[in-house]
Amino acid sequence: MATGFEFFERDLRLATEGLAPEAINDALAKFARKELRRAISEGIASEQYDRYVNGVKGAVEESVEAPGPIIYEFVNWPLVIKTALEELQRRAPRKSGRFAASFIVVAGGHIASDYRSIPADAEVIVTNAQPYVRKAEVGLLGIRPRRLFDGTKRVLNARFKDAFAAETRFLTIGAGVHPLIPYILKHSQGGRKDRQAGMPLTYPSIIINAVR
Template identity: 50%
Template sequence: MARFDTFERDLKLATAGMEPAAISAALAKFARAELAKAIAAGASPQYTRFVNSVEGAAEETVQVPGSILYVFSNWPLVINAAKAELVKRSPRRTGRYAGSFMVIVGGRTVATDFSKLRPDAEVIIFNPYPSTRKIETGYNGPGRRHFDAAKNALSARFGAAFKIEMKYVEVPGGISPLAPYRLKRTTKRRAAGTALTYPALVINAL
């Protein structure tokens, strides 16, 4: 893989003696070509573009000396890692619970293609099983604090790029036939019919 300092040196040689407008056009063409190569090599097609530090500006507006920066979404990496951390800490008696973690973005489920998520999306990962609260608090034994422990592991790995929190969240209807679960009878803390909140990982890019 070529180094960025090599790209910079080659670009300077290629644009030597050119007018500023021509250099800007050459830099824009070069940036687009490198972007296409990166996506073809597996980078996310979702990215934020900064031209001379201006978000969303077109490549052709670059003023030399200046820069064109693409910030790619790393959602597939962090979401798949989050699900793996949760699965390995889950009770495995039948495997149904471990295989039921769901990803929600903007109130809708996202099953597999996380590469198309916007860089500024908020990702929520939860399990619709009503027993998820008891598992997290240790009531059922295996799986105690599986969300909290997964949060700690992910923060250690991705904390420089993502804010990862463990929260109890409300789950809207229509996400899963299992959720939201409503209490059948009144307890000391909640009235019958109250929708349970669910332990979840809430992830935002920094």
């Protein structure tokens, strides 16, 4: 997602009261850089961003003419997706490492590898291509903690609650997304219609959307 933040006029008045115009511009530039470093260091913004100074893309902060604005437009999909994958892999079973290496990211119906190019308004799905992913999610593989996807969803929502919303669902994923998908159930798993032999597996997934 691309999100921007401007620096509030009230803060600027407090910081620049009594200064000459040149000094105000310098103070504004320094304040902008300070807030940028803070946002990145606190993990709420990506290190990838576009900068606009007085409406000019790529201009340096020092070129600002008060009151600006200075706006940073962050490309946050890489940060959010990386966080999701790291948390899922941390929770994943590790007997062979195959499962932990099988998480996939889907955007626009296709595997996404260049997260920076994902549109801000896209819906991103993170799942795992292995056919035993349901067992991993509900704790049937004997791993701790259980609920790989649901637990990761809570981590994402706690960290990115102002910019992204994550939810978990069991999804039917069609052919063409990944060579292992869809897996067709060979044996019935309970009484539900979607768990009968011959039906495609439904995949526990995290669905992530930008907050609008």
